[in-house]
Amino acid sequence: MPHTISGFSKLSKSEKIEWLLNTYFTDKDSARALVKQYWNTDDKLQKLHDEFIENTITNYYLPLGVAPNFLINKTIYTIPMAIEESSVVAAASKAAKFWLDRGGFKAEVLSTEKIGQVHFIYKGGFDKLEAFFKNVKPKLISDTASITKNMERRGGGILDIQLRNKSEDLPNYYQLHATFETLDAMGANFINTCLEQFATTFKNEALLFKDFTGDESNISIVMSILSNYVPQCLVRAEVSCKIEDLKSKDIPNPEEFAEKFKQAVSIAEVEPYRAVTHNKGIMNGIDAVVLATGNDFRAVEAGVHAYAAKDGTYSSLTHCSITDGIFKFWIVIPLALGTVGGLTSLHPLVKFSMEMLQKPTAKDLMKIVSVAGLAQNFGAVKSLTTTGIQEGHMKMHLMNILNQFEAADTEKVTLIEHFKTNIVTHSSVVEAITKIRESGNFK
Template identity: 40%
Template sequence: MGKKFYEMTREERLAFVREQAGLSGEEAASFGQPLAYESAGRMVENAVGIMSLPLGIATNFLINGVERLVPMAIEEPSVIAAASKAAKIAKAKGGFTATAGRSLMIGQVQVVRLSKIDAARRKVLAKKKELLAIANSKSKSVSAVDVQARVVKDASRNRMGKMLVVELVIDTKDAMGANAVNTMCEAIAPKVEEMTGGSVVLKILSNYATMRMVKCSAVFDREELGGKEMVERILYAHALAHSDPYRAVTHNKGVMNGVDAVALATGQDFRAIEAGAHAYAARDGTYRSLTKWWRTKTGDLAGEIELPLAVGIVGGVANVHPTAKTALKVLGVKSAQELAMAIAAAGLAQNLAAIRALASEGIQKGHMRLHARNIAVMAGARGGEVERVADRIADDGQVNVERAKEVLSSIRK
C-alpha cells in the first residue's frame, strides 16, 4: 500500500478505506459526520446532544483466509495499534481461524404459583407444536425452532419456591433478534398460563447466548513475539488469569477492549455481549480467562478465544446509524456469523497484545506515550507542537500537564 496505514493522513486513510470497501462518497463522509440530533431523539428519551467516540481502523486481520479492515470505536489509546500489530504477527502463520454456530437465541417465560410443577412441565413439552405455531405467527423474518422447559429453584433469601421456565429457542438469522424474541415470548405467555394453571411473570430473552458460540484461534511466531523467553512469560501470565479471578477480570477487560470496540463501531448491543461473556467466563463456578494460550510443538504461541456472541447485521442500530452501516460495509461481513468471528478475532488479538506488553516492558510504556498526546493538548499545544511535547514528556517519564506546559514554553521560546 506504499505508506503504512498509521503513517497516512486522515484523508489518505479515508481514500484507502473507500477504495478497499467500495464506499460511496456519502458513506465515506459518514465517518466524519456526527449522528443527527433528530435521529438521536428517536433512539433515546430526553435527548440533549450526541456523545462521540474516536473511530479507527485495525489492519492486518486475516480471518479464515479473508483480509478485513476492522473498524473499532474506542476512547482508550494503544488498543487499535496493538490489535493491528498482533494481527500482523498472526498473519505470518495464516491469520485467524474462526467458527460460529447458528444464531439461536433463548427466550424465557417464567411461570410461578404451580402446585404440580413437574406435571406442568410435561404439559408444556407435550404442546410444543402449538406453542411454536403461536410464536411463529408473530414473525416472518425469524423462526422459533424448539421449546424447552426446566424447573428452577429460588436461590435468593426470599424463598419464592420453585419456578417453571419455559424457553423458546429462536433462530434469529442475521439479526441480533432481541425484539423478535421478546415479542414471541409475550405471544405464548397466555397459552402457557392456560396449559399450566400458573401465573407468568417474566417474558424476556436471555443474553446468555450459549447456543450462539463463536471460537477463534491463531498461532503467533515465537521470534516475532520476542523469542522463547517471551512465550514462557506469556504462558505464566495466562496461568494467573486462568487461576485467579482478580487477574482474570483485568485480563478479560483487555479482551473486551477489542470485542466492545468492534461491537460499538458496528452498532451492536455491547452491554449484552459483555454480560454474556462474563457469565461464560464463570461457567465452572470460578471466574476465569476467556482465552487459552499454549505452546505449539514447534515452540510458537497458540491462542484461542471462545465466547457467546449475539450480534446482527440487520435490524437495530446497525440499520439506522449511518456510521454503523458504513462500518459494517468496511468490515465486509455478509452474515451475523462472519461479524461474530471478526469480533472474536479482535478480542483475541487485543488480548495477545496486552499480555505480551505486560509480560515484557509493562503496559505503561506504550500506553503513556500515546496518552502523552492528550496531555500535550491539555497543556495548550497545537499542530506540530503536540508531537514534540508528547515525545519529550514521554521520554522524561513525566506525563503530566505541569511538565507539558514547561516543555511547551521552552519550545515556543
C-alpha cells in the same frame, strides 16, 4: 425538591435544553454553544439521531478508528473500532500485522443458539404441570406462527421449548426455557415477541386444562424476556505458529517469550483478580467493534462475563498452549450479534462500518469480533511480558495529557520528540510543559 420537573419528555428539544441551562449552569451561553456545537449540520441526520433515544439534547461523539491488516480465514479485513481509550486501536493493528506474516487468524462459529424464558409461579404438583406442558407445547409453537413465518422462511425460528423446574431455588418458581435461531438478526424483538405469546397461550390454556384443580390452573406469569447469557452461541478464534517463528524485533528470544506468555495466561485462568483485568483488555477490542457495527455492547459484556464464570470461578476467556514446538493462543466466547435490523440499517456510520467489513453475515461478524478480542489480548499480554504495559500505553496517552493542558501545535511537536527517549508519566509531562513554557527548553 427544586430541580424536579413534570412533563419533561413533552417539551421540545430547545425547551429541554433551556430548562437544563437555567437549572444547572452559570455560564448559559457557553453551555448552549457546546450543546449546539455537537449537532449535525444536516438537519435530516440530526433528526435521525434525535429519534434513536428519548430526551436527546445533542450528540456524544466517540472516535471511529480502523485497524488494518487482519488476515482472518484467508481474507484481509480492516476492522472499524469505536472507542475512547488510547492504545487500543494501535495494539490491535500491531497484533494484526504481527500475525499477518504468521498465518493470520482462524475463526469458526461453533453454535448460534439463543435463549429466552417465560418465568412463572405455579402452586401445584409438578407431575400435573409436566403433563399440561406436554399437552400445550404444540399450541405454544402454533400460536406464534404469524410471528415466526418470516424468520422460518429464511431458515430460523423456534428450536425448542422446555419446562424447567426451579422450585428448589425459589418456591413455586418454574420456567419455559426456549431456544431460537435468528440468523443475521440479533433477534431480541423477535424472541421477546414469541415469549410474550408463549406466556399468553400458556396462561389461557391452563384455565382449560382438565387435570388442574383449585389454584393449580391459576398460573402467574412473572415476566417474559430473552437472556443475554448465550452459552450455546459460541465462536472460537485462534492463532498459532512454530515457536521459532515468534522471533521479531520485540521478541529476540521466542522460547522465553512463549513460556512467559503462557504463564501469564495461566495466571489469568486461576486468579480472578488478574482475570478481570485480562478479560477487560479482551473487551477493549470486542466492544469497540460491537459499537462500531451498531450492536449492543452491554448485552455482549454481560453474556461474556457470565461465560467467564460458568465453571464457578471467574477465569480467563483466552487460553495458550505449547505442544511439540507449536505456540497456540485462542479464545472461545459467546456472541449474539446482528447485521440486519436495529441501528445496522439506520446509523450511517454503522452502514459505513458494515461495508468496510465487506457486508458480513452475523456469523462473519462473530468471527471478526472474536478475532479483535484475541488480537487485543495478545497485544496486551505481549506488552506485559516484555516491555511492560505503561511504555506503549503512556506514549499513546501523551496526546491526551497535552490536550488537557491545551498545548499549542508547536509545543506538541517539541514534547512528542522529547518523549521519544523519555519515560511518559503524567507528572513528567506536566514538568516538561511547564519548563518549555517558562524557558523554551527542558534544560
